[in-house]
Amino acid sequence: MDIENNISAEEQLSRLFGGYRAEWLKEKIFDLFTAPAYLPELSDNRPCMLIGGRGTGKTTVLRGLSYEGQFALTGSDASSISTWSYYGLYYRVNTNRVTAFRGSELTENQWIQLFAHYFNLLLCDALLQFLEWYQLKTGTTLSLPAHASKEITTSLHLPDAASFKEITEKLSISRIAFEASINNVADRQIPPLTMQGAPIDTLLRVITSHPPFVGKSFYFLIDEYENFEPYQQQVVNTLIKHSGQLYTFKIGVRDLGIRRKATLNPNEQLISPSDYVRIDISDKLKDKQFEDFALKVCNDRIRRLNIPDAQIISDIRDLLPSLSEDAEAIELGVEELVSSPKAQLFALFPEHAKAIGSLHPLFIYFLSEWAVANKSDLQSAFSDYLSSQDKWATRFGNYKHSALFGIRKGKRGIQRYYAGWDVFIQMAASNIRYLLELVDQSLLNHLQRQGKLNQPVSHKDQTYAAQRVGKKNLSELEGLSVHGAQLTKLLLSLGRVFGQLASDPIGHAPEVNQFHLAEASEERNQITQTESAVVGILESAVMHLALLRWPGNKLGAEGDTRDYDYTIHPVFSAFFVFSYRKKRKMLLSPDDILGLVNSPQRTIPEILKRHNRTEEPLPEQLEIFKGFYEHS
Amino acid sequence: MSILNRPTLTDTFETLDSFVPDPDSAYVFGLSGEERSAHSESWEARAVKVQFVRVSQERDEEFDAEIDNEKCTVHLRSQKELAGFWRKIGKRRAYLDITGLDHKVWAPLIRSALNLGIHLLVVYVEPGDYKFNASPREGDIFDLSARISGISPLPGFASLGEMDEKDVYFIPLLGFEGIRFKHVVEQIQPDDSRILPIIGVPGFRPEYPFFTYDGNRPVIEETSAWSRVRYARANCPFNLFYVLDDIAAAHPWATLKIALIGTKPHAVGAVLYALLGGRSVELIYDHPIRKAERTAGSSRALVYNVWALSLSTAHT
Numbered sequence: 001m002d003i004e005n006n007i008s009a010e011e012q013l014s015r016l017f018g019g020y021r022a023e024w025l026k027e028k029i030f031d032l033f034t035a036p037a038y039l040p041e042l043s044d045n046r047p048c049m050l051i052g053g054r055g056t057g058k059t060t061v062l063r064g065l066s067y068e069g070q071f072a073l074t075g076s077d078a079s080s081i082s083t084w085s086y087y088g089l090y091y092r093v094n095t096n097r098v099t100a101f102r103g104s105e106l107t108e109n110q111w112i113q114l115f116a117h118y119f120n121l122l123l124c125d126a127l128l129q130f131l132e133w134y135q136l137k138t139g140t141t142l143s144l145p146a147h148a149s150k151e152i153t154t155s156l157h158l159p160d161a162a163s164f165k166e167i168t169e170k171l172s173i174s175r176i177a178f179e180a181s182i183n184n185v186a187d188r189q190i191p192p193l194t195m196q197g198a199p200i201d202t203l204l205r206v207i208t209s210h211p212p213f214v215g216k217s218f219y220f221l222i223d224e225y226e227n228f229e230p231y232q233q234q235v236v237n238t239l240i241k242h243s244g245q246l247y248t249f250k251i252g253v254r255d256l257g258i259r260r261k262a263t264l265n266p267n268e269q270l271i272s273p274s275d276y277v278r279i280d281i282s283d284k285l286k287d288k289q290f291e292d293f294a295l296k297v298c299n300d301r302i303r304r305l306n307i308p309d310a311q312i313i314s315d316i317r318d319l320l321p322s323l324s325e326d327a328e329a330i331e332l333g334v335e336e337l338v339s340s341p342k343a344q345l346f347a348l349f350p351e352h353a354k355a356i357g358s359l360h361p362l363f364i365y366f367l368s369e370w371a372v373a374n375k376s377d378l379q380s381a382f383s384d385y386l387s388s389q390d391k392w393a394t395r396f397g398n399y400k401h402s403a404l405f406g407i408r409k410g411k412r413g414i415q416r417y418y419a420g421w422d423v424f425i426q427m428a429a430s431n432i433r434y435l436l437e438l439v440d441q442s443l444l445n446h447l448q449r450q451g452k453l454n455q456p457v458s459h460k461d462q463t464y465a466a467q468r469v470g471k472k473n474l475s476e477l478e479g480l481s482v483h484g485a486q487l488t489k490l491l492l493s494l495g496r497v498f499g500q501l502a503s504d505p506i507g508h509a510p511e512v513n514q515f516h517l518a519e520a521s522e523e524r525n526q527i528t529q530t531e532s533a534v535v536g537i538l539e540s541a542v543m544h545l546a547l548l549r550w551p552g553n554k555l556g557a558e559g560d561t562r563d564y565d566y567t568i569h570p571v572f573s574a575f576f577v578f579s580y581r582k583k584r585k586m587l588l589s590p591d592d593i594l595g596l597v598n599s600p601q602r603t604i605p606e607i608l609k610r611h612n613r614t615e616e617p618l619p620e621q622l623e624i625f626k627g628f629y630e631h632s
Numbered sequence: 633m634s635i636l637n638r639p640t641l642t643d644t645f646e647t648l649d650s651f652v653p654d655p656d657s658a659y660v661f662g663l664s665g666e667e668r669s670a671h672s673e674s675w676e677a678r679a680v681k682v683q684f685v686r687v688s689q690e691r692d693e694e695f696d697a698e699i700d701n702e703k704c705t706v707h708l709r710s711q712k713e714l715a716g717f718w719r720k721i722g723k724r725r726a727y728l729d730i731t732g733l734d735h736k737v738w739a740p741l742i743r744s745a746l747n748l749g750i751h752l753l754v755v756y757v758e759p760g761d762y763k764f765n766a767s768p769r770e771g772d773i774f775d776l777s778a779r780i781s782g783i784s785p786l787p788g789f790a791s792l793g794e795m796d797e798k799d800v801y802f803i804p805l806l807g808f809e810g811i812r813f814k815h816v817v818e819q820i821q822p823d824d825s826r827i828l829p830i831i832g833v834p835g836f837r838p839e840y841p842f843f844t845y846d847g848n849r850p851v852i853e854e855t856s857a858w859s860r861v862r863y864a865r866a867n868c869p870f871n872l873f874y875v876l877d878d879i880a881a882a883h884p885w886a887t888l889k890i891a892l893i894g895t896k897p898h899a900v901g902a903v904l905y906a907l908l909g910g911r912s913v914e915l916i917y918d919h920p921i922r923k924a925e926r927t928a929g930s931s932r933a934l935v936y937n938v939w940a941l942s943l944s945t946a947h948t
Contacts, residue, residue: 099784186707479814
């Protein structure tokens with residue numbers, strides 16, 4: 001993407017970092033494409049399921065594999081097209097289309113036949129569109145022998161046609177007729193249907209007999225597979241299972257978006273790795289891999305900034321400096337807090353004045369808070385420290401991070417800083433969209449406060465950005481699915497619980513920001529209505545990235561809801577003010593979960609009480625949800 | 633397509649008492665539980681030689697009605713049964729009162745009536761007032777599951793053709809509930825630069841357009857769609873039709889995806905445009921679950937001569 005230099009820095013940033021959704025970038029997507037490390041796995045000839053939450057880059061990668069993407073990524077060089085080893089055809093599952101294939105007018109078996117036919121038309125049309133594009137770009141004309149044409153038109157129940165172009169036109173008319181029959185499906189005047197996969201095979205056999213395509217593969221890149229009805233997934237699964245030499249499938253799907261693994265043969269399942277390669281983005285882009293990928297994405301975009309006569313820090317890590325815990329404690333005002341205990345220590349232990357003077361204020365704060373939490377006093381605590389310094393070093397190590405949350409407890413303004421490239425990487429949790437949002441918002445805050453791009457962004461601006469991104473994504477949750485309100489309520493309640501636990505850390509287990517569900521009693525195998533409702537809510541929360549989950553202690557690959565540990569997605573940590581680090585977990589019952597959604601006013605204090613905390617007044621950023629916390 | 637003088641083809645009756653359906657016509661209506669849909673009884677008492685047909689049940693795929701005291705069930709995705717419904721009524725002139733009917737029922741009925749050449753007049757009764765919070769505060773949480781059933785085509789209006797996204801313009805007809813706008817944008821994923829929202833101006837009350845802006849602010853702002861907002865009178869399907877026609881004329885090769893998330897008269901305008909506009913149109917609908925208590929009372933009755941529009945478009 002070339003950026004004209006007369007555009008303001010804000011506007012340029014917005015174009016480069018603000019368009020974090022592949023769907024928004026549209027044709028610009030390829031200019032900003034950065035290949036993730038797992039791309040080679042996806043590019044070979046096997047069917048793949050690319051699994052990841054919203055914003056993990058599925059669409060970008062799939063569109064990068066499409067022929068339009070390959071063309072753009074190879075410098076729009078038409079002469080190279082015929083040398084490609086595969087041609088990818090991108091299709092996003094359109095809810096407004098696929099939901100037409102449901103209803104009580106027909107049985108599921110009848111819908112299967114109709115949908116399978118529709119899917120045949122869809123993929124054949126995509127192939128024919130590709131051929132048109134190919135001929136246009138390469139300036140060639142692909143001949144169509146009469147017998148080959150006859151094979152194609154017969155398999156699609158089309159009238160005779162003399163060229164690919166004519167087949168495309170006739171297919172379009174056939175699709176319109178089919179559309180009319182679906183719109184009047186209760187009249188049961190269904191045109192002749194095609195056999196599942198048969199016309200695709202026929203068309204591809206003809207295409208791959210042409211010299212440019214001999215030995216080449218075709219990839220159907222199906223995005224948002226979760227939008228299919230369950231029976232429609234079975235139809236597509238059947239094609240995946242039996243795809244072979246001519247074509248294969250690369251499927252983009254959200255976590256938990258695979259609702260049926262069976263094919264149309266009820267005894268046949270789609271199994272990884274024998275039938276497809278499962279690429280879980282959160283596994284493939286973990287920790288260092290994600291950081292490397294994200295760094296490349298961000299620094300590539302910074303390089304495209306075009307601001308005349310301005311120096312720009314070219315490494316995002318330098319633009320977004322972090323704060324050490326010690327430095328953060330000072331920023332948060334710990335020195336003022338410890339002035340009295342420190343004076344007390346000097347008075348009580350004059351012989352240790354040098355040692356006391358060299359103690360970091362955060363440690364003195366911890367020491368005095370520890371004494372209070374354990375109903376002791378500062379003198380005893382310091383004496384104990386003098387005699388067992390190793391023990392206190394370990395203890396402080398355990399609580400140092402969490403102690404920061406208590407420094408500004410009950411005060412207005414920033415409670416904790418969320419700043420630094422490393423912190424943003426953890427907050428994004430392998431989600432490139434969230435990371436770009438954090439960077440974009442930080443840089444915009446910086447520029448709006450008259451900052452320059454040759455100066456690092458302040459910790460404050462980064463923190464405000466992190467809060468804002470959390471709030472934005474919280475408010476977006478509502479619209480993501482029909483059940484978005486439940487997810488918003490769950491997140492608001494859980495966030496409040498974790499925020500309150502974090503603000504009163506010392507004397508309690510530090511950094512509790514995860515939960516797992518209570519075991520069902522062994523004698524009772526039945527799943528109650530509550531449990532089943534909770535499973536639905538938690539799965540939806542994971543699917544829409546309100547929560548993250550990972551297998552608990554005793555689990556293999558997949559299990560039931562109780563076998564997972566859950567945490568709020570760390571992108572919300574700055575908004576609710578809890579730790580973005582994956583640390584300790586608490587136990588919640590299915591009733592707690594439902595209570596958090598339906599009656600937070602009662603349930604939040606109950607859970608806090610179990611953890612020996614009481615509810616404090618709402619922090620500033622949560623005040624807009626006062627109505628929810630106080631009157632739900 | 634150009635329609636001479638762009639008539640609004642609407643008769644406005646300031647009070648419900650001042651309207652009586654013409655003799656020798658049919659009057660198809662439903663009762664939604666909203667007070668404003670309950671006027672049919674008094675009209676029936678005053679009307680002469682008018683056949684009143686009540687849609688007694690609305691389901692996802694069919695509806696029940698009574699014609700001459702005989703119950704019939706009509707599939708919404710059946711042109712035969714829909715035509716059979718009108719034929720059974722047997723009138724050349726018919727009123728379709730959409731006030732108490734769901735979009736999924738009245739839209740296929742309009743399509744079928746116009747196909748049969750019935751002189752169709754659509755009736756819409758405005759409420760006395762809206763009871764719901766027209767101006768929600770930031771932080772209010774909308775329960776979409778209590779509000780919508782999710783996106784799926786209106787019966788008879790599914791379109792299966794895949795189009796090049798570069799040729800698609802997304803036209804949300806905005807109402808107060810920004811969460812519905814958010815939801816359709818999330819599902820449809822239109823290109824920001826090709827979102828052309830339409831807001832009802834003048835609104836039912838002078839302040840309503842501002843509520844519309846306020847309720848939809850996050851998406852309007854995020855996508856910069858504020859710079860492309862168009863206006864059409866909130867209670868006028870014809871005004872909406874002409875605005876759509878202008879958009880279509882400005883983008884001659886585009887497909888229009890129109891999201892029906894605003895007023896009912898706007899939805900009628902969009903359905904008419906899909907039927908009569910002569911352009912490639914896809915309707916997007918999220919199937920809201922209407923609450924009986926959302927409005928109170930009733931005020932004016934508006935009678936839209938959609939048949940006349942169908943004649944105008946047929947001759948252009």
